[in-house]
Amino acid sequence: MRSTYDCPPSLDDEGVIAFCKSGFLTLEGVVDDETNRRTNEFVEEHDEIEPMEILREDWFVDGVIKNPVASGAIRSLLGKDFGLPILMSNHRVHTPQPAQEWHVDGGAKFGPQLDYLQVFYLPQECTREMGPTELLPGSHFLFSHRDAMKQIGRVRGSYYGVAPAGSIIITHYGIWHRRSESRVSSLRNNLKYNYWRRADPTRDWLMNPEFDVATADYSSPQPTYRQQFRDAYDTAEMYFWLRGEQDKFGLIGGQGWPMPGQRNDMPYGVPEGIK
Numbered sequence: 001m002r003s004t005y006d007c008p009p010s011l012d013d014e015g016v017i018a019f020c021k022s023g024f025l026t027l028e029g030v031v032d033d034e035t036n037r038r039t040n041e042f043v044e045e046h047d048e049i050e051p052m053e054i055l056r057e058d059w060f061v062d063g064v065i066k067n068p069v070a071s072g073a074i075r076s077l078l079g080k081d082f083g084l085p086i087l088m089s090n091h092r093v094h095t096p097q098p099a100q101e102w103h104v105d106g107g108a109k110f111g112p113q114l115d116y117l118q119v120f121y122l123p124q125e126c127t128r129e130m131g132p133t134e135l136l137p138g139s140h141f142l143f144s145h146r147d148a149m150k151q152i153g154r155v156r157g158s159y160y161g162v163a164p165a166g167s168i169i170i171t172h173y174g175i176w177h178r179r180s181e182s183r184v185s186s187l188r189n190n191l192k193y194n195y196w197r198r199a200d201p202t203r204d205w206l207m208n209p210e211f212d213v214a215t216a217d218y219s220s221p222q223p224t225y226r227q228q229f230r231d232a233y234d235t236a237e238m239y240f241w242l243r244g245e246q247d248k249f250g251l252i253g254g255q256g257w258p259m260p261g262q263r264n265d266m267p268y269g270v271p272e273g274i275k
């Protein structure tokens with residue numbers, strides 16, 4: 001059954017922009033120990049790729065699906081009354097294993113819109129040796145065919161989702177990812193599920209009165225695997241889309257807005273009618 005949820009947003013403009021830049025947000029140890037313990041027990045008893053029954057457990061829905069910290073971030077990115085997960089997967093893997101191929105999951109769309117999020121919950125600690133999910137920051141803007149991606153091995157600047165038990169990693173559905181290689185003997189659980197946008201995008205996250213569209217920093221850490229400045233353009237356009245103001249977004253190019261690295265406070269080309 002489909003259902004929605006609402007709660008106060010927890011990200012401000014900088015937080016929303018940070019997500020647009022990297023395509024993910026790690027919330028470390030936000031689920032309580034008791035819920036982690038019960039989840040580990042549950043997946044032990046339901047040794048399945050899709051342990052759907054867990055979505056009917058109130059303790060799991062309250063502690064994980066409606067986790068106060070994670071839902072505040074999801075509410076900020078997907079708007080009010082967002083749709084709750086309708087599918088639960090568990091990447092339950094006996095390690096050690098070689099790395100997976102880089103991929104994006106079926107159904108990924110590339111562009112500034114953000115209508116759904118892919119979320120990972122770690123009910124147990126995941127160390128580097130256990131083969132955490134590996135993400136390529138900013139790759140949610142990079143379209144590639146799966147057959148081309150799978151030839152790529154190690155990528156400079158990739159992020160390993162090493163995190164303590166109870167961590168939740170919120171990702172853009174189109175981000176390039178894979179299970180990284182593992183070196184120790186373990187049984188790794190990593191639950192994956194999606195949230196959905198049900199409201200039109202609008203700027204109803206936390207307001208920071210200091211925030212200024214003209215001087216905000218939209219540039220990403222290197223390497224971005226894009227043409228110079230493209231990372232700032234992509235991020236700014238997604239941010240405008242999330243505000244429901246994509247129609248006001250425009251680029252004059254050259255050294256115009258959004259100038260990476262906050263090089264000056266009076267850039268040319270700042271979209272009009274927005275602050």
Ligand SMILES: [Fe+2]
Binds near residue numbers: 103104105177
């Ligand atoms: Fe995947």
